Amino acid sequence: MSQHHILALFNNFNEAEAAVSELRSSTIKGFNFDDLTMKSPIEHPEVESVLGERSANVQWFTLFGALFGGITAFALIAGSQGNFFSQLKGGKPIIPIPPDLVLTYEMFILGGVYITVLGFLVCAGLPARRSKLYSAKVSEDQIGLLVKVDQAAVVTIKSIFTKHQALEIQEEAGK
């Protein structure tokens, strides 16, 4: 069955939230709630209460990046110092831990930041081509709800959007 994309624009968050709540509570054949995307000009943390828990996995990238950066830095520094094993060190340690920790700390942060950003790009699906159903009003002051539905559900979805005072509804027939 062919899939359709529908984008509805709302004047404010409350109207969009009401539409999402109704979509969530009703069972519509040919519509999966996970295929609903909310587009907004600002971050709405309260959106999670209506959209449900959706995961953000950036923190795992951060953990990996920070550990990777720190461990790699220490290994490289210690490795380069270990190169002097054959030389006399005058009683001083070949691999002095406290001063090495300074650069390990810096690289811990550097690795953490870089890989966090990589994680952000991966998890947020960026960079991406803009979808065809996009309105510049979303980056101004309107809330957009984008759904992917089967042909059979198009009319019902549109009526829900209209009921909640959607300002504009765009539709695109997909594959």
Place this chain on the structure above:
Amino acid sequence: MEKDIRESIEWAKINGDVLKSLESPRPLFWVILVIALSMFGVGLGCEIYQYQIGMGVANLNNPQVWGLYIATFIFWIGMSHSGTLLSAILHLMHADWRKPIYRFAEAMTTFSLMTAGLFVMVHLGRLWQFYYAIPYPSERWVWPNFQSPLLWDAMAIFTYLSSSVIFLFIGMIPDLAICRDHLHPGWRKSLYTVLSLGWEGTDRQWRNFRMTYLTVACFLIPLAVSVHSIVASDFAMSQQPGWHVTSFPPYFVAGALYSGCAAIITLFVILRYVFKFEEYMTLPILKKIVRLTFAIAMVWTYLNAVEFASVWYSHDEASKAVLIQKATGIYAPFWWMMNFCGSVVPFVMMIKRLQTNIPVMFAVSLLLNLGMWLERWMIVSPTFSHGYYPYLWDNNQWPTLVQWGIVFGSFGWFTLLFMGFCKLFPSVSMYEVKEMVYHRSLALKHTERNLAVNATELAEKGAH
């Protein structure tokens, strides 16, 4: 109580005002740009001359090996801390008044770090050998000294600069998407299209954006502290009189936050006028920065006093001699000026009606930064002119015009980069200002509703 921002401001107007700043600033913008370009030209000319002739033209010698270059390097590193303070620390503290002003503070961080990095090169003299500081595997297996604070410095600054650029860029993505959507077709639109990475403001993007921004902010705070502590270690880990002081790292960090805050006030005043941001960079916000700056000024004054007291009561005669020489020798006017600007001038900020007086605060912020620049110079030069050995005593050095010219040029370079950034990218965060307006209007509605409920309840009680 005055409001930080008007809650009823329309979101479309926020977009419009900020986008207008990218296209039509006041004519003063071009005046500033020309002045900055001229200053940069002077600095560049001096650097070319020094490059051709050698470091002798800067009057750097043994023992006066550092001079203005390193003093100004520390000054610019210090300035960079403002962005971290406003973006990261105040972000974690949920101080939403920072939202209209944090973007330019972040840009300031980036450009002051870039300026500071130039001073390392200028000081190096042999520019073409800067790569000696990079730990690359050479055929002789010779590595930099990983135990040296100078190498820590190079690494810390690189980490801080690249993290700051990333932080600035990530925080700007939603605004770049606004620019992409609302500007007329042209090279700018193409640039914003590429840089906005296809941002559409989906819930998935916002969710990950929030997590990323918070995480990078958490990394930046200890990083900023470590960077200036490491710069302080360049001094404190040596045995030079006047430098081997335990309190140097916190003293440097406080000084950095202080000069950064003062610079925020200076740039706040300039941007507010040049880009017509009176609606966003409001007087109540200025008042908050002024109060914050005053608090940091007092911390710095305290740590300054601690430093003097530690030297005075330590019975370290060489350090004591340096301190006496600072207060009575050739550097005395600058040392007293530093104390006056850094510890006395901030008391103007205590006067309530002056806290929102723009010309006064502009002048005060410039004086504070003059004091902070002098502080760095007074840390570097007097120690070299009064070391442990008698042959070093009274080895005073006055910087040549080449040194002054390069320092002067660095301000032009910074201004050029900063003003260029503000003309090319939104210097007020549109989406964060919208968030601020949204949350404040919700809070206002909530308060009004509660008041109405209370009034109804009271009326009902009265009826009974």
